[in-house]
Amino acid sequence: MPSRRAVLAALTALAGCTDGSPSADSTGSPTRTPTGTGAGAGTETPTWTPTSDAVPVRWRHETPHQVLDAVSVGPGVDGPAVYVGSDGGGAGTDGHAFHALDPADGTERWRVSLPTPVVTEPIYADGESGPRVYVATRRSSDAAELSALDPSRGTRVWGFDAPERRRVYPLGATDRTVFVGTRDDDQSRSGEAVHALAAGDGHERWRAESGDAFPNGGAVRRDTLLVRTPARLRALDVETGEERWRVDSPTVMYGPALDSRGERLFVGYDGTVRAVGVADGHERWRREVDFSISGVLTPRAAASTTVFVADRTGRLLALSPQDGGTRWALSVGGDGVRPHVARTSERLFVGGPGVYALDPVSGERAWSFTPSSVEVRVHASTTAFAAVGRDRIHAFDPADGAERWRFAPGPGLAGPAAAGDVAFVGVEGTVYALDGSPASEVNGT
Structure with missing residues (x-):
């Protein structure tokens, strides 16, 4: 891939x-x-x-x-x-x-x-059965199915139906397997499952008990599947589904966000930010913050060297991924806002009630665009x-x-x-x- x-x-x-x-x-x-x-x-x-x-x-x-x-x-x-x-x-x-x-x-x-x-963004993988594109489709108002497409032929190869009154979300894929989580409306720690489906024909390789899955709630790193559910992050072996480690939280968890090398991940909940090793689940550092966390982010572009922690009132905190120390803070205002970030080699862009262009090292504002109270998504x-x-x-x-x-x-x-x-x-x-x-x-x- x-x-x-x-x-x-x-x-x-x-x-x-x-x-x-x-x-x-x-x-x-x-x-x-x-x-x-x-x-x-x-x-x-x-x-x-x-x-x-x-x-x-x-x-x-x-x-x-x-x-x-x-x-x-x-x-x-x-x-x-x-x-x-x-x-x-x-x-x-x-x-x-x-x-x-x-x-x-x-x-x-x-x-x-x-x-x-x-109803989901596609996941692409190439492997022994040929290329695959995986998407979830809405079967009805309260159910969905996964479709595996062959992009070399433009055909649907197989489908996976969610259990009754369940939605499905593709969580990640390897060259042999696609991983799918299910969800109902309860958003609980249990009662759902992660299914590992063979790329070739969709047969189930393994199944693991889980809580409710989220869109973009999974990632594959080497031989590990990371799965976030409402108050839990689990690391599963991609071949067997065996749990390697887990992180539990007392309230809703945000993240995981991965560092540029894929060696550490960062999660946040109830005023706490934690850095955890991907390989072993051991805590590297813990940081308390004085606000209600609404997101833990690392931009995809330009290999960010900063972890961003957002809250619902429009604040954004830039932390060191090494020790959790504060580099700078930004407030964009707005009740219920969940700021998000995009990064280029020279600028950091924050989306929320507007667009804010910052120096990624100092956090100094270069320019901003605030059209209205409507949420603005930024792509840079x-x-x-x-x-x-x-x-x-x-x-x-x-x-x-x-x-x-x-x-x-x-x-x-x-x-x-x-x-x-x-x-x-x-x-x-x-x-x-x-x-x-x-x-x-x-x-x-």
């Missing part, structure tokens, strides 16, 4: 592979359709089209769906892919499908029809993108915060997912690749 570093490098490289300039037969609009011939490319005119003078569009891909509900970027069999899930209309038993697009030009690589919509690489609710997305110069453009189609914006200078979003049934590079900067709203 590709390393995270290799995938990030590939995503950054692909973001610069097109220049976003108008095509030869353009009449001044930077919008263009894909040059490939994949299914769905350039087949219909969308109901809504961005203002061409305001937002540079590298490509657009028109799906046969009325609504898109999930847009993400991740590894694929032919390199990084833009994954798109429908929310109804035109394909599959009930009008649903899952698509993989080429990030460079929007050409459709493959499409799998599904009876119900995808060579361009900083800020998604305001599901209404609009802004592109900023990461150095000084100058706005390059804003894309405001109204309610129903799916995504975004970002790589380098490109943000991928869905509007109605169309996927847009929006160019945020300085060369494409225009003045518009």
Whole structure:
């Protein structure tokens, strides 16, 4: 399976592979359709089209769906892919499908029809049975199933039905196995299970008792599966399901966040932050904080050397991963806010009631963008993108915060997912690749 570093490098490289300039037969609009011939490319005119003078569009891909509900970027069999899930209309038993697009030009690589919509981001793994993409789909309002897709053929290989009145979440995968957790509405320490399913045919290799699973509540590190449930973190052997160690908490647990080497993890609960060794579960340090923790984070990009602890009133504490010492603190305000972070080589971006660009070493604020009380999600690489609710997305110069453009189609914006200078979003049934590079900067709203 590709390393995270290799995938990030590939995503950054692909973001610069097109220049976003108008095509030869353009009449001044930077919008263009894909040059490939994949299914769905350039087949219909969308109901809504961005203002061409305001937002540079590298490509657009028109799906046969009325609504898109999930847009993400991740590894694929032919390199990084833009994954798109429908929310109804035109394909599959009930009008649903899952698509993989080429990030460079929007050409459709493959499409799998599904009876119900995808509700989780895909997990990709390559192994002895060939490549697999795992997604959970909503079977009904209170149940779900896991689908294993073969991206080399564009087919659904097998499915795993959750027990009655249960949802399922893929927790991680190896070259041989995908790990799935179940959940009902109780969010308890027990009563659920982790299932280890064979990549080839979906048969169960082992099952371990568990509490309720969370989205993004699992990770695989070497031969260890980490599983977070409401008040417990467990380390399981990926081959046998045997428990190696556990961390229990008296209240809801946040994390785990992993250090850049994958040797330590960090969890928080009830005013306490702990660093634990991944291999043995031994505590490395413990730190008490004077607020109610709402998140323990380490940014994925640029190999962060800091642990961030957030609270619900908009505070963010930067800690040393070595000893838990405070490096700096930030307050962005806002009741019920859960700040999140993104990192580049030169900036740290905090999302919450706005976007805050900081020096990652000192915490000094370089610039900020605070449009409203609506939560803002930030995605940063060579361009900083800020998604305001599901209404609009802004592109900023990461150095000084100058706005390059804003894309405001109204309610129903799916995504975004970002790589380098490109943000991928869905509007109605169309996927847009929006160019945020300085060369494409225009003045518009």
